[in-house]
Amino acid sequence: MDFHNNKLILAPLAGITERVFRRLCRERGADIVVSEMVSAEGICRNPARNRHYIEFSTTERPIGIQLFGANPRSLADAVRYVEDEAHPDFIDLNSGCPVPKVVRKNGGSALLRDARLFERIVSAMTRAATVPITVKLRSAWSGTDWVDTTFARIAQECGAAAVALHPRTRAMGFSGHSFWGRIAEVKAAVSVPVIGNGDIIHPNDALEMLEVTGCDSLMIGRAARGNPWLFGQIRRRLKGEPIQTVTAQMRYETMLEHITSYRREHGEARAVRELRSQIGWYLKGTPHAAVARERLFSAADTAQIEDAVEEHFRSAPNLTKKPQRQNTSSFSQEH
Numbered sequence: 623m624d625f626h627n628n629k630l631i632l633a634p635l636a637g638i639t640e641r642v643f644r645r646l647c648r649e650r651g652a653d654i655v656v657s658e659m660v661s662a663e664g665i666c667r668n669p670a671r672n673r674h675y676i677e678f679s680t681t682e683r684p685i686g687i688q689l690f691g692a693n694p695r696s697l698a699d700a701v702r703y704v705e706d707e708a709h710p711d712f713i714d715l716n717s718g719c720p721v722p723k724v725v726r727k728n729g730g731s732a733l734l735r736d737a738r739l740f741e742r743i744v745s746a747m748t749r750a751a752t753v754p755i756t757v758k759l760r761s762a763w764s765g766t767d768w769v770d771t772t773f774a775r776i777a778q779e780c781g782a783a784a785v786a787l788h789p790r791t792r793a794m795g796f797s798g799h800s801f802w803g804r805i806a807e808v809k810a811a812v813s814v815p816v817i818g819n820g821d822i823i824h825p826n827d828a829l830e831m832l833e834v835t836g837c838d839s840l841m842i843g844r845a846a847r848g849n850p851w852l853f854g855q856i857r858r859r860l861k862g863e864p865i866q867t868v869t870a871q872m873r874y875e876t877m878l879e880h881i882t883s884y885r886r887e888h889g890e891a892r893a894v895r896e897l898r899s900q901i902g903w904y905l906k907g908t909p910h911a912a913v914a915r916e917r918l919f920s921a922a923d924t925a926q927i928e929d930a931v932e933e934h935f936r937s938a939p940n941l942t943k944k945p946q947r948q949n950t951s952s953f954s955q956e957h
């Protein structure tokens with residue numbers, strides 16, 4: 623598994639990076655994808671119920687399954703189970719999630735408060751695994767008590783194959799801007815590949831992160847929602863080629879594919895519940911988005927979600943979406 627050479631990685635996003643969205647991103651330029659986080663305890667206690675989280679199709683490879691938890695033995699057992707049942711290309715440890723439900727049980731970013739426990743967990747996982755183990759860190763629990771370099775070094779010493787860093791503190795949640803300087807610090811501290819993450823919205827951000835941090839690869843989360851083309855656009859930007867624009871037709875076809883595949887994969891009930899927001903992401907910044915979103919949110923079934931998509935496309939079929947940095951208008955009329 624190679625995490626060098628500017629790999630473009632779809633970040634784990636709970637509730638979003640399930641198999642359909644992962645495939646859409648792989649087909650549009652992501653080099654590597656990661657599952658949403660899966661509870662190690664859940665896998666150990668009730669493997670059947672949690673199985674769907676770790677399943678994927680071969681077209682998604684290379685793929686990592688991300689685990690969260692705070693008990694070294696459970697994480698090691700979960701690693702063995704995931705390897706035996708799903709055979710992913712790597713397994714990632716979540717050491718950054720700030721959500722209270724996870725932190726309360728000492729998982730996610732709570733690990734950043736206990737270097738000894740983190741060390742035991744990463745060691746237990748690398749000993750149990752035959753595939754590479756990676757870790758995904760935040761920079762600190764709160765304030766400027768940076769622990770990222772220390773934790774990256776520990777991970778490396780325990781046999782981790784790569785470190786991904788989202789340089790915000792747990793206390794920040796998703797507010798403010800990530801501290802890209804911390805990625806450079808971690809890059810200087812370890813010899814394993816460092817994956818930079820945080821606030822890549824536009825292809826130029828990707829180039830800038832590589833330049834200012836020296837990181838080996840990039841991970842993109844929120845900006846990929848409703849925009850799986852971002853990976854291909856970044857790739858072209860890195861090669862110095864013109865960035866491909868996303869036409870209304872491309873967006874329309876991908877939305878319909880997303881709906882059809884999701885329904886087939888997860889069933890009508892879950893599809894209607896989840897797709898209202900997931901399809902909503904594609905509409906971001908488009909004309910008449912508010913009207914379409916209203917229709918989406920009142921949709922009673924996926925057929926009505928498709929109707930909303932259809933109607934939106936008909937209202938502006940010739941618009942081209944150019945990648946834009948935040949807070950700028952993102953549409954221009956196509957000729």
Ligand SMILES: Cc1cc2nc3c(=O)[nH]c(=O)nc-3n(C[C@H](O)[C@H](O)[C@H](O)COP(=O)(O)O)c2cc1C
Pocket residue numbers: 633634635636637638657658659688716717718719758788819820821822841842843844845
């Ligand atoms: C809705 C949502 C769900 C997330 N779920 C996970 C997760 O399951 N595991 C994880 O390590 N990070 C998770 N994250 C954090 C992202 O992977 C990523 O680190 C963060 O969004 C910063 O990257 P970005 O600026 O490219 O979005 C989540 C973030 C969001 C917004």
